[in-house]
Amino acid sequence: MTANRRRAGSTLIHNATNVDRHFLQVAEWIASAKYNPSCSMLLSLRCLFASMLLMFAVVARAQTDSATTSTPDAPKASPAAPRISFNYVHVDGSYIALTFDDGPDKKLTPQLLDLLTEHHIKATFFVIGQNAAEYPDIVARAAREGHEIGNHSWSHPNLAKLSDESVRRQLRQTDDVIKQATGKRPILMRPPYGNLSPRQKQWVHDEFGYQIVLWDVDPLDWKRPGPSVVCNRIVRETRPGSIVLSHDIHPGTIVAMHDTLNQLEAKGFKFVTVSELIAMAKPETPAPATVRSQASPSPAAAKPPPKTAAALPTPAG
Numbered sequence: 001m002t003a004n005r006r007r008a009g010s011t012l013i014h015n016a017t018n019v020d021r022h023f024l025q026v027a028e029w030i031a032s033a034k035y036n037p038s039c040s041m042l043l044s045l046r047c048l049f050a051s052m053l054l055m056f057a058v059v060a061r062a063q064t065d066s067a068t069t070s071t072p073d074a075p076k077a078s079p080a081a082p083r084i085s086f087n088y089v090h091v092d093g094s095y096i097a098l099t100f101d102d103g104p105d106k107k108l109t110p111q112l113l114d115l116l117t118e119h120h121i122k123a124t125f126f127v128i129g130q131n132a133a134e135y136p137d138i139v140a141r142a143a144r145e146g147h148e149i150g151n152h153s154w155s156h157p158n159l160a161k162l163s164d165e166s167v168r169r170q171l172r173q174t175d176d177v178i179k180q181a182t183g184k185r186p187i188l189m190r191p192p193y194g195n196l197s198p199r200q201k202q203w204v205h206d207e208f209g210y211q212i213v214l215w216d217v218d219p220l221d222w223k224r225p226g227p228s229v230v231c232n233r234i235v236r237e238t239r240p241g242s243i244v245l246s247h248d249i250h251p252g253t254i255v256a257m258h259d260t261l262n263q264l265e266a267k268g269f270k271f272v273t274v275s276e277l278i279a280m281a282k283p284e285t286p287a288p289a290t291v292r293s294q295a296s297p298s299p300a301a302a303k304p305p306p307k308t309a310a311a312l313p314t315p316a317g
């Protein structure tokens, strides 16, 4: 019995760290005491004490191991496929992108450009090819002043209902006009009404290199609800990372922008182009559903799912 205990104690001492080594030495000393029948009670107590010390040593060793062994990496999420379509962008900081569709308008777009210049704000214009061909100087001015120009088709059809060849023609003609006006091809497109099938998005992205840009803030300014309503809707709904949709072809929208820009600035938003916003994208780490809403530091991350194109009122975009 003594020899077995000694072997067991020696094995543990061999494996143990310095932390528990002295406890094991005490245990071995007790276990190795000579058997004395007249002291059987004392020996039993020694055996019990030795067992407790051995257990303590094993536990201490386990704790030391867990503290010193490097924790294995948590399973990494498999990298998601690169996004080609954006309703908003998950970013660090209060960055947003204002976008203006369906222009340029001969009178209103220059007014808007003046206002943006006053505020030192860069925006993104999704132009219709026909209009850009008619007012290339306005497109050129917008680009020169630091705004981004995106492709919004040639004549604003519902691209989801067109053949691939017709879609290609709509985009190619507009791409060419933007290139002629600004000296460079656009890298963004927005489908009219937000309508483009997943298959179309993929081939348009592959063929033209475009990011497909939708939106998460829509003041429905095309319904002409009045400048204060447009302003209030935008200011209320905009979050960090938002892509704000409005139209530089409605007089009320241009009027609304005076208060809108002031109020967004007062809330601390910083204005970038859509491409700049996309370049700031941070991964949205999937979190357990139970903690997601508490763990999300950014309001943008806690937003409800973006509206689908099908849910949008027809004339939007």
Ligand code: NI
Pocket: 101, 102, 152, 156, 192, 193, 316, 317
């Ligand atoms: Ni449009």
